[in-house]
Amino acid sequence: MKEGFRxxxxxxxxxxxxxxxxxxxxxxxxxxxxxxxxxxxxxxxxEIPARPLNAEASLTLAQTYLQQxxxxxxxxxxxxxxxxxxxxxxxxxxxxxRPGERGQFISKTLxxxxxxxxxxxxxxxxxxxxxxxxxxxxPYPWGRWLSTIAAMVMxxxxxxxxxxxxxxFKDFFTFRPRKGQRSWLDGHNAxxxxxxxxxxxxxxxxxxxxxxxxxxxxxxASYGNNVRAFYxxxxxxxxxxxxxxxxxTLAPLAPLLRSASEQWSGGHVGRISxxxxxxxxxxxxxxxxxxxxxxxxxxxxxxxxxxxxxxxGTPSQQPMAMAVAGSFYGLHMGHFAGPxxxxxxxxxxxxxxxxxxxxLVIWLGKRQLKHAKTxxxxxxxxxxxxxxxxxxxxxxxxxxxxxxxxxLLPVSLVGRDDWEVNxxxxxxxxxxxxxxFRPGRRAWVEQLSLGAALFVAVPxxxxxxxxxxxxxxxxxxxxxxxxxxxTCLGSGLFLAWAAxxxxxxxxxxxxxxxxxxxxxxxxxxxxxx
Amino acid sequence: xxxxxxxxPMSYRLAVTSRVLAAVxxxxxxxxxxxxxxxxxxxxxxxxxxxxxMTVSFLVYLVAVLxxxxxxxxxxxxxxxxxxxxxxxxVSGAARGLGLA
Numbered sequence: 001m002k003e004g005f006r007x008x009x010x011x012x013x014x015x016x017x018x019x020x021x022x023x024x025x026x027x028x029x030x031x032x033x034x035x036x037x038x039x040x041x042x043x044x045x046x047e048i049p050a051r052p053l054n055a056e057a058s059l060t061l062a063q064t065y066l067q068q069x070x071x072x073x074x075x076x077x078x079x080x081x082x083x084x085x086x087x088x089x090x091x092x093x094x095x096x097x098r099p100g101e102r103g104q105f106i107s108k109t110l111x112x113x114x115x116x117x118x119x120x121x122x123x124x125x126x127x128x129x130x131x132x133x134x135x136x137x138x139p140y141p142w143g144r145w146l147s148t149i150a151a152m153v154m155x156x157x158x159x160x161x162x163x164x165x166x167x168x169f170k171d172f173f174t175f176r177p178r179k180g181q182r183s184w185l186d187g188h189n190a191x192x193x194x195x196x197x198x199x200x201x202x203x204x205x206x207x208x209x210x211x212x213x214x215x216x217x218x219x220x221a222s223y224g225n226n227v228r229a230f231y232x233x234x235x236x237x238x239x240x241x242x243x244x245x246x247x248x249t250l251a252p253l254a255p256l257l258r259s260a261s262e263q264w265s266g267g268h269v270g271r272i273s274x275x276x277x278x279x280x281x282x283x284x285x286x287x288x289x290x291x292x293x294x295x296x297x298x299x300x301x302x303x304x305x306x307x308x309x310x311x312x313g314t315p316s317q318q319p320m321a322m323a324v325a326g327s328f329y330g331l332h333m334g335h336f337a338g339p340x341x342x343x344x345x346x347x348x349x350x351x352x353x354x355x356x357x358x359x360l361v362i363w364l365g366k367r368q369l370k371h372a373k374t375x376x377x378x379x380x381x382x383x384x385x386x387x388x389x390x391x392x393x394x395x396x397x398x399x400x401x402x403x404x405x406x407x408l409l410p411v412s413l414v415g416r417d418d419w420e421v422n423x424x425x426x427x428x429x430x431x432x433x434x435x436x437f438r439p440g441r442r443a444w445v446e447q448l449s450l451g452a453a454l455f456v457a458v459p460x461x462x463x464x465x466x467x468x469x470x471x472x473x474x475x476x477x478x479x480x481x482x483x484x485x486x487t488c489l490g491s492g493l494f495l496a497w498a499a500x501x502x503x504x505x506x507x508x509x510x511x512x513x514x515x516x517x518x519x520x521x522x523x524x525x526x527x528x529x
Numbered sequence: 530x531x532x533x534x535x536x537x538p539m540s541y542r543l544a545v546t547s548r549v550l551a552a553v554x555x556x557x558x559x560x561x562x563x564x565x566x567x568x569x570x571x572x573x574x575x576x577x578x579x580x581x582x583m584t585v586s587f588l589v590y591l592v593a594v595l596x597x598x599x600x601x602x603x604x605x606x607x608x609x610x611x612x613x614x615x616x617x618x619x620v621s622g623a624a625r626g627l628g629l630a
Contacts, residue, residue, distance in 0.1 A: 005599050012598045155587065156594050204587065211583040217561035218568035218582040221621070222575050233576035321577040325584055 006164060013160035014363065018384070020153040021360045022391035027133050027147055028356055029395060031202075032349025034130035035334055035342055036484075038085030041125030043484040044406045046466045048120050050086040050478070051113040055269065056254040058088050061115030063253050065108075066090055066277070074243070075103070076274040078253075081112045082291065084480065087120075088112040122416040123406055128424075129399075134206075137425070141213065148214050151206040158199055165189060180505075181365050188358040191351040198348040199355070205332035208325050234322065235298040244281040250274070251309040253284060260286035260302040263314055267292045274306060282306025285313075290335025296326040360388050386435040386443075393447035394431025396495065400454035401427040403488070407465040441502060448499035455492030459485040547603040555610035556593035562617035563589040569624035 033040065042048065062078045070076060070092035079089035088110040097103030109118050124131070135143035175186045192199070212219060216227075223230045257269050270289030276282045284304040290296070295318070303313030318326065330336060334345045364384050371377050377385070405423035409416055435443040462485055463469030473482035564582035571578040597606040 008598050009595070012595075152587065152590065155591055159591060159595070207587045208584055211586070215561060215564055215583045215586050218564040218579045218586075221565040222568050222579050230576060230579060234580070319574070319577045321573065321580040321584070325580050328584075 009160040009163040013157055013164050016153050016157045016160070017356075017359045018363050020150050020157070021356055021363075022387050023136075023146075023150050024154055025353060025356045025360070025391050026395055027136075027150060028349060028353040029399075030129040031133035032346060032353060033399070034126060034133055035337075035345045035349060036487075037126030037130050038082070039126065039480045039484055040129070041087075041123075041127060042085055042480055043462075044123045044125040044403070045087070045109075045120040046468050046481075048087040048109055048118050049111060049113075050480070051081070051111070053081060053083065053112075055080050055257055058112045059257060059272065060252070060254045061110060061112075062088055062090050062272075063250070065110055065115055065117070066092060066274075067250070069108075070094075070106070071278055074276060076272075076277055077105070078272040078274075080270060080272070080289075082270075082289070086112060087118065088115075121406075121411045123420055124417050128402070128421060134210075137421075144210055144213060148207065148210045151203055154203045155207065158203055161192060162196070165193075181362065181369075184358050184362050184365060188355060188362060191355045191358065195348045195351045199352055201328075201331055202349075202352065205328035208328040209332060211325075241276075241281045241283060243276040243279040246280040247278055248280040248282065248307045250277050250282055250306050251284075251304075256284060256286065256304050256309060259304070259309075259311060260288075263302045263311070264288055264292070264300065277306065280307060283312065290330075290333065292336070294327055294330045294336045295323055296329040296333070296335075297323070298326075357392050360384075360392075364388060385440045386432065389435040389440065389443045389447060390428070390432040393444055393451060394428055394435065396491075397431060397447055397451040397454060398424045398427040400451055400458070400488075403458055404454060404461065407461050441505075445499050445503045448495050448502060452492045452495035452499055455488045455495060458488035458492070544603040548597050548606050551603070551606040551610055552594040552597035555607060555614075556590050556597065558614055559593045559610050559617070560586040560590035562614055562621065566617045566621040566624070569621050 042050070058080055059078065066073075066076050066078075070090075073092040073094055074096040075093040077089075077091040079087075079091075081088050089107065090110060091105040091107045093103045093105050095104075109120055110116065111118050131137075134147045136146055137143065138146065175190060176182045207214075212230075219227055219230050253272060253274070260269050261267055268289040268291070269286045270291075271287045273285045273287070274282065275285070282305075284306045285301050286304070287301045288297070297315075297318045299318055299322070300315040301313070302311060302315060304310065305312050334342065337345055364381065367381055368377065371381065402420055402424040405420045409419055409423075413419060431447055434447065438446065459470055463471070468478070468481050470482055470485050472478075473485070564586035566582075567585060568578045568582035571581055573581065593610060596609050600606050600609055
């Protein structure tokens with residue numbers, strides 16, 4: 001590290017990118033899929049019917065259901081249906097959570113029009129990708145820590161990457177296709193620079209989201225042992241009265257929707273939580289729908305007395321610091337985004353995923369060149385190659401298998417939702433084994449082809465296993481379900497193209513090698529393609 | 530770089546390890562102390578100051594990490610983190626002494 005500043009930064013970029021690249025690729029890909037969380041869940045639970053939205057009617061149905069099934073619960077949560085996810089979700093907590101623990105909830109989904117319990121197949125749906133992208137299927141809180149550490153590394157890799165590319169704007173307009181290693185680098189720079197504001201926003205905001213977990217020093221310094229007080233000040237809605245122990249009838253909830261909406265000058269309610277229902281000290285907290293505004297504001301909730309229906313807590317003015325942190329949160333989640341913006345989020349996310357993927361390929365390609373003559377790769381390069389294949393092509397195939405498992409596993413299977421997730425991880429694990437035993441390029445082609453075949457066939461599979469195939473959804477204009485099928489089809493075609501490219505690049509190398517021995521520098525570069 | 534690394538002397542590897550440790554742990558220390566100092570000195574109410582301190586801390590962490598790999602030697606990486614740490618600790622201690630916290 002005796003070199004100059006830029007070389008030192010390039011070194012840091014290379015190695016942080018390599019070591020965390022595989023994990024970041026998985027986080028970015030699943031996080032990108034999570035932008036269509038609701039749509040994915042809807043596709044994966046086709047039994048939940050999409051109904052015309054009517055918040056008042058749905059809320060009345062939810063209240064009736066909960067009064068029948070969860071009268072003595074300490075807390076109810078009601079999630080109103082929206083255009084993306086049509087289910088009316090009700091959850092309740094039979095007993096209060098002990099301090100410092102997360103409460104146990106029973107969760108049911110209702111038909112938004114009839115109020116009947118929907119017997120949907122057990123499935124995590126899009127929630128799986130969302131959860132995986134920051135919990136990494138690890139016990140609380142380790143996954144959150146690891147993903148936040150990965151985010152910090154990503155932040156370092158991004159900034160060092162910017163420093164390394166001094167000619168950032170010139171590079172952006174440079175793309176040299178069909179030039180092997182060069183094209184990968186140009187592609188890496190293009191997807192990096194093109195959506196750079198997105199990369200910076202998404203990375204920094206992910207740190208802000210978990211800041212009180214990973215950087216609690218200032219909370220401890222300012223609040224000492226009374227950390228609870230900090231959360232109460234930041235999330236004022238959490239202050240709810242204790243149960244009085246005297247029974248009282250809960251006020252009808254539906255009329256409160258209008259009062260809450262007036263407090264937000266016409267905003268929409270997303271979630272309703274009822275504390276101590278049936279008690280004299282019942283309270284109702286109406287939280288604003290995330291689709292209403294960019295800035296996430298925990299203090300915007302309206303609290304009602306659950307018996308009289310009087311407003312007891314109105315939205316407080318969000319202080320500047322919280323508004324800044326809240327806007328990072330809101331920008332990261334993208335709840336506010338309409339269809340066009342949501343697709344833009346999705347594309348930017350894919351660009352980020354591609355940036356990480358191309359970076360990993362470049363790292364290996366550069367080093368493979370030196371060993372191309374002998375044809376024998378050192379252990380560490382072979383390890384990187386296997387991890388590259390499994391973490392990219394293998395992961396994509398695993399996502400497809402997750403969707404297949406959703407349609408093929410019997411509905412009556414015990415722990416069905418877990419088996420969907422298991423299918424995902426088994427496939428991913430097998431992709432490592434496969435990559436170990438096959439030559440690098442073959443493994444790439446085979447895994448990409450598998451992913452391509454599985455994704456292209458998703459609309460067909462959906463047609464065979466559910467009544468909502470493209471022949472029905474497109475004429476009806478049901479773009480949530482049709483969009484899912486078409487996106488899978490498009491992804492499959494893209495993977496098929498990638499597999500073909502990979503195979504062809506392999507062929508040109510072998511053909512050229514026999515035809516013109518002297519053309520080694522060029523063929524070698526293509527070998528790294 | 531990998532092929533080169535095999536031929537690199539042990540002292541180089543130790544220096545890189547030392548820089549990595551400085552960046553990860555020393556950087557965290559500076560970031561945490563910076564968030565505390567900001568929290569204690571900012572003329573905002575408690576919760577706001579805490580949120581501001583936490584939000585900014587990651588930028589401090591970033592700069593600290595870059596410093597660890599940009600400076601001339603592994604020793605200067607440590608010195609460059611420990612000096613600001615001492616200063617920040619003193620400044621936040623002073624805030625306590627003045628009764629700001």
